[in-house]
Amino acid sequence: MRVGLLTEGGYPYAAGEGGQWCDQLVRGLAGHEFEIYALSRGARQERCGWYGLPEQVRRVRTAPLWGDPPEALEGAPGGAYGKRERRRFGEHFAELAAAVGSVGAPPPDPADDSGPTGCSSDQAYRFADALHGLADLAHDAGGLGPALRSEQALRALEAACRAPGAHPAVYGTRVADLLAASALLERALRPLSLDWYGATDGDRGLAAVDLCHATSAGPAALPGLLAKRFFGTPLLVTEYEVRLRAYYLNSAASAAGLSLPVRTLLAAFHRLLTAEVYRRADLITPGDAQVRRWQERCGADRERLRTVPPGVDERPYEDVGEGAEGTVVDDGRTLVWAGGRTEPYLWEALDIVREAEPGVRLRVVGAPLPGNQPPDGVRFEESASPETYAAGSVVLAGAADGFPLPLVEAMFCGRATVSPDAGTVREVIGGTGLVVPPRAPRELADACLALLRDPERRARLGAAARARALELFTVERHVTAFGGIYLELISHAPVRQDAPADPSVPFAHAAGAHPPLSWPARQAPTWAGRR
Secondary structure, three states: EEEEEEEEEOOOOOOOOOHHHHHHHHHOOOOOOEEEEEEEOOOOHHHOOOOOOOOEEEEEEEOOOOOOHHHHOOOHHHOOOHHHHHHHHHHHHHHHHHHHOOOOOOOOOOOOOOOOOOOOHHHEEEEHHHHHHHHHHHHHHHHHHHOOOOOOHHHHHHHHHHOOOOOOOOOOHHHHHHHHHHHHHHOOOOOHHHHOOOOOOEOHHHOOOOOOEEEOOOOHHHHHHHHHHHOOOOOEEEEEHHHHHHHHHHHHHHHHHOHHHHHHHHHHHHHHHHHHHHOOOOOEOOHHHHHHHHHHHHHOOHEEEOOOOOEEOOHOOOOOOOOOOOOOOOOOOOOEEEEOOHHHHHHHHHHHHHHHHOOOEEEEEOOOOOOOOOOOOOOEEOOOOHHHOOOOOOEEEOOOOOOHHHHHHHHHOOEEEEEEEOOOOOHHHHOOEEEEEOOOOOHHHHHHHHHHHOOOHHHHHHHHHHHHHHHEEEEEHHHHHHHHHHHHHHHOOOOOOOOOOOOOOOOOOOOOOOOOHHHHHHHOOOOOOOO
């Protein structure tokens, strides 16, 4: 099977996010061929280079979502539209702008059917029709780059911002806002104009893959939407962090650089794009329940959601987890904090523990805050190693946001854990550790003391934690899950082939592709009626 892996700001770039799980997948499914179609987010990312790619990666094609469009997207067909192409572009872009400009506006009446993304079904369908219309135009006319930066596009965007029913925040849009929004929309829509969709110097691109696997529901999934539209290619979307949520957080962090109308327009665009990707995807695989809830809230169909936890390499922790000779032994008086940055409530909890058990020590994974003097007996370490977890009688780990990787590493090491109740901690830990309210020093201290004073309970919980981690969070389980999903999707929706299919290739023909055999009418035997 040939898989098109679609990424944005991630694999194969060494400085990309989510590269580790993609690399595990590519290396683990060595029986498949991979083609990587990567969208980069900045010059620094491109300068940092790529992962060392295995031989099953047959090719890598890249395009920037930053700066000016590549020269390949500025060709004469896209820059010199005829009258018919300009009309088509004007119609589709005006519809897209109208949908974007009205998302989040107050509903006209109580019967409005605004969905979980804050957009009505009418807005969603208008956006989808306009998006696919622009994709068809880009395919026919050679690109959209110059058109998206033209005065025609600016006027359409301005009209949408001032139309009845537009979001109140975009009413005061100025020329500078229109220019900024237009440039950012051009970057987000740049995948529509790429030459990744076949018929270019004999290069079939995504027309030759059997399955598209997108690593987010943002612009990375746009090539998958087009491959599904043009060639019927199945689309799988995997998110370990919801792209729309990340956009909201990053947008809020950099709000000083963009005006309110621009932020409103871009947020609406990404909400509509996310809803369209979720609607078109054949299967969506969140990494945990928190991501799954976000996806459902953003319009994903629950029937097409399947949770696949990320895989963690368990090999570095094997000796500690199995209690191999020479590894650090539990001394019954060491706590390890691997729960992110230190906060005041941690020192309050440590004071309570030391009042009851004066000999307790604390090892903290991370750097001390500038200007803060930690208490005596506290040791800071830059990163967590198997030896760090091995030294801990009790490991304090978790994550307020995202997948709690340190918690899983401690579980692989067979250590009893105490975790603040935040994020996906309960889902990860099951019943193999103690969970306390967040930012509650007394409860945290009591849980630590209970485990420090009961070595048999520590051992039982540690063994149960290691067994759970080996069952749910290994790289092998992660790769096997996606291998099964790939076969499932391709069996339901095989890609059409130009040449006659080889009967020896599994799933070369869909079930029911051939009419049933017709049998001749049954005739009575010649001896019928004889005695």
